[in-house]
Amino acid sequence: MAPRPLATATVVITALLAGGCSIMSFGRDEPDYNSPAPLAAAPTAPVTTSTLPPPPGSPAAVPPPSGGLAALDPSMQQPGTTATLPATGTVELGRTDMLGGWTITAAGESCQLFMTLTTWSGGYRASTRGCANPGLQTVSAWNLETGQVQLFNDAGSTVARLYPSSRTQFSGQIEGGAPITVTR
Numbered sequence: 001m002a003p004r005p006l007a008t009a010t011v012v013i014t015a016l017l018a019g020g021c022s023i024m025s026f027g028r029d030e031p032d033y034n035s036p037a038p039l040a041a042a043p044t045a046p047v048t049t050s051t052l053p054p055p056p057g058s059p060a061a062v063p064p065p066s067g068g069l070a071a072l073d074p075s076m077q078q079p080g081t082t083a084t085l086p087a088t089g090t091v092e093l094g095r096t097d098m099l100g101g102w103t104i105t106a107a108g109e110s111c112q113l114f115m116t117l118t119t120w121s122g123g124y125r126a127s128t129r130g131c132a133n134p135g136l137q138t139v140s141a142w143n144l145e146t147g148q149v150q151l152f153n154d155a156g157s158t159v160a161r162l163y164p165s166s167r168t169q170f171s172g173q174i175e176g177g178a179p180i181t182v183t184r
Contacts, residue, residue, distance in 0.1 A: 091164040095124070095144050106133055106180040113151075113182060115142050121156055135159050135174055149182075 095117060102113040111131035118125040123143030131137050138153035139160075149162040149170055160180050162172035168184040 091147070091166060093144060093147065093164055093167065097167055098142065098144060098149065100184070102182045102184055104128065104131065104136060104180060104182050106131075106136065106174060107178050109133065111136065113139065121152075121154070123150070123152065126151060133174065133178075135176065 098115050099117060100115065102115070104111050104113050109132050111133075112129040114127050114129070116125045120126075120141040123141045126139050126142040128136050128139045131139075135153075136151075136159065139151045140154045141152040141156075143150050143152070147164065149164075149172075150158050151160040151162070153159050158175055160172055160174045162170035162180065162182055164170050170182040172180055174180050
């Protein structure tokens, strides 16, 4: 009995496809060329930080007094007025110095304060966690103005005012008059 041509062709094609599958891996066993090779660890020197002096020949950067830039330029002042410069020895802060997590200590309790640069009513977004004080539970914004950090609630009312003792510690009062310290 002679084999049928259609059955023979089907068996031959199936054998070729099965043989081709064993030759081609279809990416299963191929190395992943898209991932970078791991880097070897390199020794590093100890890192130190310090404040750089101003460039030679340039005046030191001094924040403008509360009177604005006109208070620095005598030619822009009204006759009979004097310019007042900020006191030396104050802690100079920028908004980025305030970002991240802080620990609040107030009225014998300790809780967390988080500050971001996301704009929010009254300044930038802030939140607290684990605070028992009802006023501190409502903190939703913060702002840094003339060396003072203010914490605000959703209504825009001031919850606390803080002044820097150092770059990592602020002391002040909650609006009820109780002392508050914020540290990193």
